[in-house]
Amino acid sequence: MNLTIDILSFINSHSEKDFEPYYLYDINIIRQNCRKFQNIPYQNKEIHFASMANVNPNFLQIVKEEKVKVFVNSTMHLQSVQQAGFRKSEIIFTSSALSEKTMKFVESCEVQINLDSLKQLELWQKLFPEKSVGIRVNIGDEVKPFSTRAGFFIGKESRLGFNMQDINMIKDKSKIKGLHLYVGTDVFDINYFIDCYKELIKIASFFPNLEYLNFGGGFGVSENGKQKFDFPEYYLRVTNLMNEVSEKYGKSMKLIVEPGRIIGGEAGYFVCNVTDIKRRENKRLIGLNASTVQFTRPLIYPGTAKHPAIIIRNGNILDSQQKYNSTVYGCSTYSRDIFSEAVNLPELEIGDIIVFGIAGSYLASSYCQFLGFPKPDEYFL
Numbered sequence: 001m002n003l004t005i006d007i008l009s010f011i012n013s014h015s016e017k018d019f020e021p022y023y024l025y026d027i028n029i030i031r032q033n034c035r036k037f038q039n040i041p042y043q044n045k046e047i048h049f050a051s052m053a054n055v056n057p058n059f060l061q062i063v064k065e066e067k068v069k070v071f072v073n074s075t076m077h078l079q080s081v082q083q084a085g086f087r088k089s090e091i092i093f094t095s096s097a098l099s100e101k102t103m104k105f106v107e108s109c110e111v112q113i114n115l116d117s118l119k120q121l122e123l124w125q126k127l128f129p130e131k132s133v134g135i136r137v138n139i140g141d142e143v144k145p146f147s148t149r150a151g152f153f154i155g156k157e158s159r160l161g162f163n164m165q166d167i168n169m170i171k172d173k174s175k176i177k178g179l180h181l182y183v184g185t186d187v188f189d190i191n192y193f194i195d196c197y198k199e200l201i202k203i204a205s206f207f208p209n210l211e212y213l214n215f216g217g218g219f220g221v222s223e224n225g226k227q228k229f230d231f232p233e234y235y236l237r238v239t240n241l242m243n244e245v246s247e248k249y250g251k252s253m254k255l256i257v258e259p260g261r262i263i264g265g266e267a268g269y270f271v272c273n274v275t276d277i278k279r280r281e282n283k284r285l286i287g288l289n290a291s292t293v294q295f296t297r298p299l300i301y302p303g304t305a306k307h308p309a310i311i312i313r314n315g316n317i318l319d320s321q322q323k324y325n326s327t328v329y330g331c332s333t334y335s336r337d338i339f340s341e342a343v344n345l346p347e348l349e350i351g352d353i354i355v356f357g358i359a360g361s362y363l364a365s366s367y368c369q370f371l372g373f374p375k376p377d378e379y380f381l
Helices: 005-013 027-038 057-065 075-083 100-108 118-127 164-168 190-204 231-249 261-267
Strands: 022-025 045-050 069-072 091-094 112-115 133-136 176-180 212-214 254-257 268-279 284-288 309-313 324-329 338-345 353-356 377-380
Touching: 005 022, 005 268, 005 309, 022 027, 027 045, 027 057, 027 261, 057 075, 057 377, 069 075, 075 091, 075 100, 100 118, 112 118, 112 176, 118 133, 176 190, 190 212, 190 231, 231 254, 261 268, 284 338, 309 338
Parallel strands: 022 377, 045 069, 045 254, 069 091, 091 112, 112 133, 133 176, 176 212, 212 254, 284 324
Antiparallel strands: 022 268, 268 284, 268 353, 309 353, 324 338
16 A cells, blocks of 8 residues: 555645544545446446445545446435436436335436345336336356355345346246346456356346346455456456347347445545554554544454555654554444454554555445444545
8 A cells, every 4th residue: 555645745734633533535546446447348338336335425526527327225325326416317226125115216216226026026016017127136056156255145145136036937027127236245356257247148038128237346456455456357358248248139238337345445545543552462452543433344344354554653654674463443442443453563652643545435434323433524635
């Protein structure tokens, strides 16, 4: 992880003594990541940012300026993206277990909706018998599912989507206009993506009036900076695949992808302060003026959510060869308020600034009030 001169300068000017923790985003990186997906050569495509990753209005505005549309999975986020200026044609809504009230509300917004189950489809067709709709598909175990820190998204272990038994029970398949898939989270294996996409394409043959294939997201973000998603390989293979599909169906099939964490993950930093240090026989315990309810991935994924850290002291990045086994913890009495364990850090001092990286997605957006700490401010540079 590196800090640009501008980012370092901002942190030094906004981190006076006893400052409150905050998020900082590099706008240029957000824009660059949006453009990487816009550069997919296949022409008939839509890129929809998964707004669960970051629903800050400023973040959404940047995405909108880059001609990227949005994907939401709740009415609250639906209203947030509407307020940010996204048109109904630019919004996809996919969720599960919708109540009749929620389904009616989403339909009234005239956005694209993908349903998650046979019962949900039956309710939709009862309420709106003339309206076509998309469905979320569970491709089963035809491709061995990846188990991710967020669980399974396909296969028999996943709760999500229509399986083949459900699909066979759909009475009127002509009213299904799109198929939606989500293969996992933080996936780097292009073969896995393509194998899953091919299974979805096989299922597409059941539906005569398809307009789109939505391959979802799951694009990998490295937490140690050592691995990068292979965009050139992905461009080539997904474009070739969609060209084959379009040729087979005799029309241009729309491709939809829904990148989330990859759009803003590397663009974000969480800045906080060392306020306590305990020395034990074989490690240092480093206390911060922040809690994991403000920086939630370590709370949601204890032990597996890793975020690189840079130390700033007296305005300069601390570069020390000598490292110590350290645990970094939050400012509450909750025993699991742990940012990171068994990490090698230099000898720290109270007042040092810690900057956590890969902090632009699924962090500020998942803040919770559990321990009673305020939502951190967010700045865009």
